[in-house]
Amino acid sequence: MAYDYEKHIRAGKLPHIWCPGCGHGIAMKGLIRALDTCGLEKNNTAIVSGIGCASRLPGYMDYNTLHTAHGRAAAFATGVKMSKPEMNVIVVGGDGDGTAIGGNHFIHACRRNIDMTYVILNNYIYGMTGGQFSPCTPTGHKASTTVYGNPDPIFDISKLAIGAGATFVARTTAFHATQIDKLIAEGIKHKGMAIIEVLDDCPTTYGRRNKFRSVVDMMKRLKEIAVPVAAASKMTAEQLEGKVLTGVLYKEDKPEYTEQYAQVIERAKGA
Amino acid sequence: MSAKAEIEIIERYCKGCSICVEFCPTKVLEMDAFVVKVANADACIACNQCELRCPDFAIKVHKL
Amino acid sequence: MAKKVALLQGNTACAYGALYAGCNFFGGYPITPSTEVAEVLSEELPKIGGKFIQMEDEIGAMASVIGASLTGQKALTATSGPGVSLKQELIGYACIAETPCVIINVMRGGPSTGMPTGPGQSDVQQAKWGTHGDHPVIALVPASCQEIFSETVRAFNLAEKYRMPVQVLYDEIVGHMRERIEFPEPGELEVIDREAPSCSPEDYKPFDPSNGDVPPLAAFGSEYRFHVTGLNKAADGFPTTKAELVDAEQRRQLRKIDANIADIESYEEYQTDDAEVVIFAYGSTSRSARYAVNELRKEGVKAGLFRPITLWPFPEKRVAELAQQAKAIIVPELNLGQMNLEVERVAKGACEIIGIHRVDGEPINPGQIMAQVKEVV
Numbered sequence A: 001m002a003y004d005y006e007k008h009i010r011a012g013k014l015p016h017i018w019c020p021g022c023g024h025g026i027a028m029k030g031l032i033r034a035l036d037t038c039g040l041e042k043n044n045t046a047i048v049s050g051i052g053c054a055s056r057l058p059g060y061m062d063y064n065t066l067h068t069a070h071g072r073a074a075a076f077a078t079g080v081k082m083s084k085p086e087m088n089v090i091v092v093g094g095d096g097d098g099t100a101i102g103g104n105h106f107i108h109a110c111r112r113n114i115d116m117t118y119v120i121l122n123n124y125i126y127g128m129t130g131g132q133f134s135p136c137t138p139t140g141h142k143a144s145t146t147v148y149g150n151p152d153p154i155f156d157i158s159k160l161a162i163g164a165g166a167t168f169v170a171r172t173t174a175f176h177a178t179q180i181d182k183l184i185a186e187g188i189k190h191k192g193m194a195i196i197e198v199l200d201d202c203p204t205t206y207g208r209r210n211k212f213r214s215v216v217d218m219m220k221r222l223k224e225i226a227v228p229v230a231a232a233s234k235m236t237a238e239q240l241e242g243k244v245l246t247g248v249l250y251k252e253d254k255p256e257y258t259e260q261y262a263q264v265i266e267r268a269k270g271a
Numbered sequence B: 001m002s003a004k005a006e007i008e009i010i011e012r013y014c015k016g017c018s019i020c021v022e023f024c025p026t027k028v029l030e031m032d033a034f035v036v037k038v039a040n041a042d043a044c045i046a047c048n049q050c051e052l053r054c055p056d057f058a059i060k061v062h063k064l
Numbered sequence C: 001m002a003k004k005v006a007l008l009q010g011n012t013a014c015a016y017g018a019l020y021a022g023c024n025f026f027g028g029y030p031i032t033p034s035t036e037v038a039e040v041l042s043e044e045l046p047k048i049g050g051k052f053i054q055m056e057d058e059i060g061a062m063a064s065v066i067g068a069s070l071t072g073q074k075a076l077t078a079t080s081g082p083g084v085s086l087k088q089e090l091i092g093y094a095c096i097a098e099t100p101c102v103i104i105n106v107m108r109g110g111p112s113t114g115m116p117t118g119p120g121q122s123d124v125q126q127a128k129w130g131t132h133g134d135h136p137v138i139a140l141v142p143a144s145c146q147e148i149f150s151e152t153v154r155a156f157n158l159a160e161k162y163r164m165p166v167q168v169l170y171d172e173i174v175g176h177m178r179e180r181i182e183f184p185e186p187g188e189l190e191v192i193d194r195e196a197p198s199c200s201p202e203d204y205k206p207f208d209p210s211n212g213d214v215p216p217l218a219a220f221g222s223e224y225r226f227h228v229t230g231l232n233k234a235a236d237g238f239p240t241t242k243a244e245l246v247d248a249e250q251r252r253q254l255r256k257i258d259a260n261i262a263d264i265e266s267y268e269e270y271q272t273d274d275a276e277v278v279i280f281a282y283g284s285t286s287r288s289a290r291y292a293v294n295e296l297r298k299e300g301v302k303a304g305l306f307r308p309i310t311l312w313p314f315p316e317k318r319v320a321e322l323a324q325q326a327k328a329i330i331v332p333e334l335n336l337g338q339m340n341l342e343v344e345r346v347a348k349g350a351c352e353i354i355g356i357h358r359v360d361g362e363p364i365n366p367g368q369i370m371a372q373v374k375e376v377v
C-alpha cells in the first residue's frame, strides 16, 4: 500500500501552492509521517506558522491550524500551549520567519523550554517575497537584494537554538526524507522545546540565482554536505570544511515550562 | 523481470520537477511534456524512492 | 449584606474587573504606567488556575493573547503608548481573525518613550487608526476607578459578543489614582461569553455569515477543527482573493459595529439640557470639566459636560445634536488636538469647536476650562 498522506490533509486542498521541486512539500510529508508515528489526535493538536512559503503548510493539514503573522508563530503557539498544556503544539516556518523577524520569539520560546515541536524549513532565502537574502543565506551568495554577493554572515539555526536553551535540537535535509519524520517524531516525544531544522531547497528564487541547474542538483548538494554526527566525530576539521552535521545535535532533560507553571498554580493555591 | 509495484501518478498534482525520475534507481520513470509518466513499468523494484521524494503528493507506489 | 469595598488604584481595579469578567489569561510586557495590572494578575490568576505569562515583548504578548483566546480563554494584555505601537500589528490580526481579547492602554505622553510617568491622552486616534486596513474598533475611556472596573468587564463582554479586540484607554492619572471601590456581587454585572457553534464539526465554518454578522467561534482543542489566517478569507476561514468574498467579509466586520451602535455606545451627560457651552471631555480631563461646570453654574453660566465612555464608535448622533444646541463645544484633552477633530467632523460647522490642549505632563485644571468657557459666553 502506498502511504496514506491524504488522511491528514484537508479535502480538496491539493495541489499545494509550492513551486515545482520546492522542498517544503517533502518536509510536509515527513511531518505527516511523524504525526502518524506519534499517533497525535487531530482535535488535540495545533499546527502554528508565521508568514512565508513554508508557513503555508498548516493550511493543508486537517488539524487545528493557525497561520499567524510574519515571525510571530512561536509567540502565538506559546499562548495556545500555556492555555491548554494538554494540546500538542507544532510550529512550522521558514528561516526568515523564524530567525529574522521572529528571532526574538524564537529564542525566548527555546529559553522557556516550553513543550512544542518547531520544524524550521531552512531554504536559505526569503522565498515568498521573491528571493531576498535571509539570515541564513550563505555569505557571498546571490539574492535579489545581494546582487554583488551577500556581505552578511549567517545564523546557524541549530546552534542558535541550543544556545537559547532548546532541549532537543536536530537537523536534517530535504534529501534525507526518511530522517525528517524520525527526527520530528523524536522531537514530538521529547518533553520541552524541540527544534528540527530541515535544510531544503528553493529552486525558484535561490537555486536559479546561485547557478544550480536544477532542483536535482540542489538535492544532490544537500546529500553531499550532510554528515551524520556520529561520522563527524571521526573526521578532521579539513574533511568537515563546508559540511553540516545532521541527526540529533543536542538533547537534554530540563524542567518544561507549562509544568513549571503548574507548580506556580499549586503554590498560589496553597498560599 | 516483472514489476514489483504498480506506480500511480496523479497527473493533476504533478508539477514536473523530475525528482522522481532522477532518483528512481531503475529508470522506470520519464518526463513527458512536464508531467511524469511510467516508461518502464517492469523495471520497478518497489523501492518507494519516488513516492518518498515527490514534493507534490503526485506519485504512489502500490506494492504488488 | 454590605458590599465589599476597598481603596484601590485604577490599575488594580482594572485587574479585578478583568477577573470579575472571567479573564483567565494574561500575556504582557512591563511598562509604566500600566505595570500594576500585570503585577496584580500575576498574583491572582494562578490562584484560580488561570495563566499569566510575561512575554519577550509586546508583540509576543499580543500574540500569546490571541493564541490563548483561540483555545477559548478570556485573554487580556495591558500596556502603554510604546507597547501599543508594537501591538498594532497583531491588533490588526485579532481584527481580521475576529478573535476576542481586551487591550488595556494606560496612556502616557509620546511619541516614542515620551514622558513615562506623565499622563497623556495622545493615543485616542491611534486606537481607531493605529493598525492598517479597514476594521471595526471599540475603545472605552473610563474616568474613575469604579468605572475602570465596570468598563473592563464591559470590554470583555463586547469582545466576546462581537468577536473582536476591544481597547480600554485611561490616562496615568486615573490609572494611579486611589479611590473607594464597591465590588459588584457576582451576577450583579452582566458577564457575556462568546457564542459556541451548535452545528456539527463537519459543517463548522468559523466565519460563516449565514446566521448573522457575528459567527460563533469554536475553541482549539474541542471537537471543532478549523483554520485561522491573517489573509483575507472566505467563510470557511481559508484564504481567498475572490473580489466579492473579500468585500463581503470586510463589510460584514464593519457591520458588527454599525448595526449595533445602541448596544455599544455609552456616554454620560451632566447639565447639558440647557447648556450654551458644552465641554466634551473624557478620562481624567472630564473630572476637571465636571468641577468647572459646577463652578460655572454657580456663577450663572450655562455650561454642561458631555463625557463619552465609549469613545469608538464615536457618539456621532448625540454630539451632532449638542452642536446644534450649543454656542460652542470645548474639547480639553491631554494631547495637541485629537478628539476635537472628530467633534468638528460631526458638528459640521453648527457651532464653534475650541480645543484646550496640553502635553507638558500636567493635568488640565478646572480654571483653564472655566476661563475658556467664559471667553465664549
Ligand SMILES: Cc1ncc(C[n+]2csc(CCOP(=O)(O)OP(=O)(O)O)c2C)c(N)n1
Binding pocket: A051, A052, A053, A054, A055, A070, A093, A094, A095, A096, A097, A098, A121, A123, A125, A126, A127, A128, A129, A134, A202
Ligand atoms: C511584517 C511583515 N514584513 C514583511 C513581510 C513580507 N514577507 C512575507 S514572507 C517573507 C519571507 C519569508 O521567508 P521565509 O520565512 O524564509 O519563508 P520561505 O518563503 O522562504 O519559505 C517576507 C519578508 C510580511 N508578510 N510581514
Ligand code: SF4
Binding pocket: A017, A018, A019, A021, A022, A023, A024, A053, A054, A123, A127, A128, A201, A202, A203, A204, A205
Ligand atoms: S518560492 Fe521557493 S520556497 Fe516558495 S514555493 Fe517556490 S520554491 Fe518553494
Ligand code: SF4
Binding pocket: B005, B007, B023, B024, B025, B026, B027, B028, B029, B043, B044, B045, B046, B047, B048, B049, B050, B051, B061
Ligand atoms: S518504486 Fe522505486 S523503482 Fe519503482 S518507480 Fe519508484 S523509485 Fe523507481
Ligand code: SF4
Binding pocket: A021, B013, B014, B015, B016, B017, B018, B019, B020, B021, B035, B036, B053, B054, B055, B056, B057, B058, B059
Ligand atoms: S517528483 Fe512528483 S511532482 Fe516531481 S515529477 Fe515526479 S511525480 Fe511529478
Ligand SMILES: [Mg+2]
Binding pocket: A052, A094, A095, A096, A121, A122, A123, A124, A125, A126, A127, A134
Ligand atoms: Mg526561507
